[in-house]
Amino acid sequence: MDENKTRDLDDVNEMLKLAKLGENDVLSTSQTVYFTSDNLNCDNFKFLELDQHLLEEIKQGQTLYIKGDDDENVVLCTKDRTYDVTGAETSNSLLLVKNMAFFDDLKDGKERALQTVTVSGVFYDYLSVTPGKPHLKKLRDLLDKSVYKGPEHEYEIKNEDLYGYDDLIKIIQASDQELESVLKQMNVVTINGKIRLLDVEYHFRALSYMLKLIEENSWNLDEIDFDETLNSLRDIIPETILKNLFDKYTTESKIVDGLQLYSYKEREICRFFAQILLYGAGKFNLEEFLQAWRESVPEGMTCDEELLHGIAIIDRKSDPPVISAFPEEELPEEINARFNKLFKAKEKWTVPEITPYIQRVATDKMDVNALLAKFARASNSQGVKFYSAKHAK
Amino acid sequence: MSPGDHLSSDLAILELQGDLKSHSDTGFEGKFIGDLHFTKSGTPVLIIGHHLMFGKEMKMEKPFALLEKQTGDQGTEYMVKTIITRKIIFKTRPKPIISN
Numbered sequence: 479m480d481e482n483k484t485r486d487l488d489d490v491n492e493m494l495k496l497a498k499l500g501e502n503d504v505l506s507t508s509q510t511v512y513f514t515s516d517n518l519n520c521d522n523f524k525f526l527e528l529d530q531h532l533l534e535e536i537k538q539g540q541t542l543y544i545k546g547d548d549d550e551n552v553v554l555c556t557k558d559r560t561y562d563v564t565g566a567e568t569s570n571s572l573l574l575v576k577n578m579a580f581f582d583d584l585k586d587g588k589e590r591a592l593q594t595v596t597v598s599g600v601f602y603d604y605l606s607v608t609p610g611k612p613h614l615k616k617l618r619d620l621l622d623k624s625v626y627k628g629p630e631h632e633y634e635i636k637n638e639d640l641y642g643y644d645d646l647i648k649i650i651q652a653s654d655q656e657l658e659s660v661l662k663q664m665n666v667v668t669i670n671g672k673i674r675l676l677d678v679e680y681h682f683r684a685l686s687y688m689l690k691l692i693e694e695n696s697w698n699l700d701e702i703d704f705d706e707t708l709n710s711l712r713d714i715i716p717e718t719i720l721k722n723l724f725d726k727y728t729t730e731s732k733i734v735d736g737l738q739l740y741s742y743k744e745r746e747i748c749r750f751f752a753q754i755l756l757y758g759a760g761k762f763n764l765e766e767f768l769q770a771w772r773e774s775v776p777e778g779m780t781c782d783e784e785l786l787h788g789i790a791i792i793d794r795k796s797d798p799p800v801i802s803a804f805p806e807e808e809l810p811e812e813i814n815a816r817f818n819k820l821f822k823a824k825e826k827w828t829v830p831e832i833t834p835y836i837q838r839v840a841t842d843k844m845d846v847n848a849l850l851a852k853f854a855r856a857s858n859s860q861g862v863k864f865y866s867a868k869h870a871k
Numbered sequence: 872m873s874p875g876d877h878l879s880s881d882l883a884i885l886e887l888q889g890d891l892k893s894h895s896d897t898g899f900e901g902k903f904i905g906d907l908h909f910t911k912s913g914t915p916v917l918i919i920g921h922h923l924m925f926g927k928e929m930k931m932e933k934p935f936a937l938l939e940k941q942t943g944d945q946g947t948e949y950m951v952k953t954i955i956t957r958k959i960i961f962k963t964r965p966k967p968i969i970s971n
Contacts, residue, residue: 505909510906511885512902512904513899573887
C-alpha cells in the first residue's frame with residue numbers, strides 16, 4: 479500500500495472484509511487514524527491525573543502551583559491543599575487524539591462516511607497525584623537563619639536570608655492556606671515585610687514587659703489598653719514587635735468611653751510561659767514546675783494542665799512525679815517513626831494527650847482516630863481509653 | 872460562561888496495549904495508523920496493519936489535564952491546554968487478520 483495515498487472508503491471497506499467484518503456490522507461512519515504531520519515531540523506536554531477537587535479548581539480557572547527543588551519530591555498545591563506528585567508509567571501507549579468520534583456521536587448516521595482522527599502525541603506516562611501534607615521542614619530551616627533577637631542584633635542578619643511571604647509561598651511546598659496557618663502557629667513576626675522567627679528569650683522579655691503593665695496600671699484582665707502599651711514600651715521594644723505580639727496574644731474585649739480595650743488570650747499566654755520554663759530544662763519536679771508556672775503568668779490566669787499537651791509529658795509513676803519538655807515540632811514527619819518516638823517517650827497516652835502530636839500528620843482520609851486505630855493499640859483502664867504501641871511487650 | 876469553558880475540547884485518548892512500531896526508519900509524522908469502527912452495539916473496533924482489536928469506550932474516573940510547559944522569566948509554568956475526560960481503550964490482545 480502506498481503510504482502517501484490518502485485512504486478512501488474503498489480501502490477501508492477492503493480492510494473490513496479482510497477482517498471478516500461486513501459494512502453492515504459496523505456503524506456507517508468509520509474513522510481513519512493518522513499521526514499528525516506536525517512534530518510529534520511531546521516533551522513539552524504532560525498528562526496530569528485529576529481528582530474531583532483539582533478538576534473543579536481548573537474549571538474555575540484557579541492556578542495550581544507545582545513546587546519542588548531538585549532535592550525534593552514534587553508537590554502540587556491548590557489554594558488550600560497540597561498533593562504529592564509522582565510519575566506513573568504505563569505499559570500501554572496513550573495516544574492523544576483530536577476529533578475522535580465516540581459511539582454516541584455516530585450511532586444515528588445513515589450514509590457510509592469517513593472521518594479523520596489525528597494523533598498529536600504518544601505518551602507512556604502521566605503525573606499521578608495523592609492528597610498529602612505540606613512539607614514544612616524547609617520553612618523552619620530558612621527562618622532559622624534570620625531569627626529576630628532585638629534591634630541591637632540586626633546587623634548580624636544577612637539580607638539574602640530574609641524572606642517575605644511572597645518569597646516563602648514560592649519555595650515552601652505548601653498551599654497558601656496551609657502556609658498561613660502554620661505561620662500563625664509559629665512564633666513569627668513580620669518586620670519590614672519580612673517574616674522572622676522571634677528568638678525565644680527576646681519573645682519572653684518583650685511579652686513580660688507587656689504583661690507587667692497590667693499590674694503597674696492596675697488593669698483588669700479584659701481592660702488592656704493598646705495605645706498605652708505602645709507608649710509605655712516603645713523606647714525599649716520596637717513598635718513593630720509590640721504590634722505583632724499584641725496581635726498575636728490579644729482579642730478585642732469591650733469598648734469603654736469609645737476606647738477599644740483588649741484581653742490577653744489566657745491559653746496562649748499560659749502555654750508560652752510553660753514552654754519558657756521547660757525550655758532548656760531536662761526534667762522538672764512536677765509540683766515545683768506547676769508552682770513556678772502559676773507564678774509566671776499574670777494574676778487571675780489559670781494554668782490548666784491540659785495546655786501542656788503537645789509541649790510536655792508528665793510522668794506520674796516516677797517518685798516524685800516529673801514533667802519534661804516534649805515539643806511536637808521536633809518529632810519526625812514520617813508516621814511510623816513519629817509513633818515510635820511517642821511510645822518510647824511515654825508508654826500509654828489518652829486521646830487528648832496524644833492528639834496534638836499526631837494532628838499534623840493526619841489527613842482528611844486518615845484522621846486522628848484512623849491513625850490511632852492503624853498505628854496504636856487501644857486499651858481501657860478504669861473507663862479511660864489509652865493508646866500504646868501496637869507491638870508492645 | 873465560566874473560565875474553564877475553553878478547556879472542553881475535541882481531544883481524547885486512544886489507549887493501546889503495547890507500543891506502536893514503524894516499518895520504516897522515518898518518523899511517524901503524517902503516517903496512517905489504522906481504521907476505527909464501532910459495531911452496532913457500540914464496541915469500538917480498531918484495525919492496525921493485520922491486527923484486529925476490540926475495545927471499550929470509557930469515561931475516565933480521574934480525568935487528565937494536558938499541561939504544556941512554558942519557560943518564562945518567572946520560572947517554569949504549565950498551561951492547562953485541555954481536560955480529557957473520555958477515552959477508548961484497546962487492552963485485549965490483537966487478533967491477526969489472515970488474508971486468503
